[in-house]
Amino acid sequence: MAIKGGGFEKSSKASDEIPSSSLADIAFLLLIFFMVTTVFQADRDRPIEWPEAEAAEKIDEKQKNIMNIWMERDGRVYINDQEYGMDDVSQVVAPLYAASDRALVISIRGDREVPYLYMDLLQKELVAAGVVRVVFAAQLEQSMQRERR
């Protein structure tokens, strides 16, 4: 008499498949964990009024190679959330520029009402630090707005 399964019948009723019903829950848990723990670029936006430019183009460089230098209306300079005196800028920028293998792009984010005197001083500091590529950050200006001004 042929015994079904050769005599080795399953004794337990536990399923031999990996339970897949909780897979989505695990995936979501991981996703939420990584979303919460991810930290984006540290420096916060400063309250400035952007200048406008029609010819403004996107900066063609990786985000990590862009360094923002903020200049407020009264000429105060902020780099990475910290205020620096005008004379210290080249000393702050030069080592970072060298560390980036001269790939760093400086994005000057100046308030539109800053007297040009401060902008010129800042540019001289950047030249002293050996920086070559600079972008004057601006908001894209639509042609229609220009007509109205």
Next chain:
Amino acid sequence: MAVMNSKKTKVSDEIPTSSMADIAFLLLIFFLVTTTFPKDKGLAVVLPEPGEEAQVSQKNILHLIIQPTGIVDVKRGESQQVQQMRPREIEGLWRQEVTANPNLIAAVKTHPDASYKFMMDVLDALHSANAERISLQILEN
């Protein structure tokens, strides 16, 4: 008859939840793919290397002197003739001038008290006119 009111089909009256995770993932992936982060925009300039000073013949220079009022004084090379312009008129001027002299350099000299935005307006006009040789300076008395 009570028998007539009893359910005849075996269709479940619950919303199927097994495909909910699939739908959530589909939405998630859709939004991941379609999201674009705002990229910084601006006017790119190339600063000179330290100590780099080029001697340029006066006839190849177009002086653009930005006054604190935002009016631009245009001077061609050595001539003392001054033409007053608004920043937006610079674009057309540059296109005219550069066809006459392809070696022309725009020397943007801004008054120390002039707002940064006036310099940006002039720089914007020059960029719009595809000017490549631009020198940014401060107006010295």
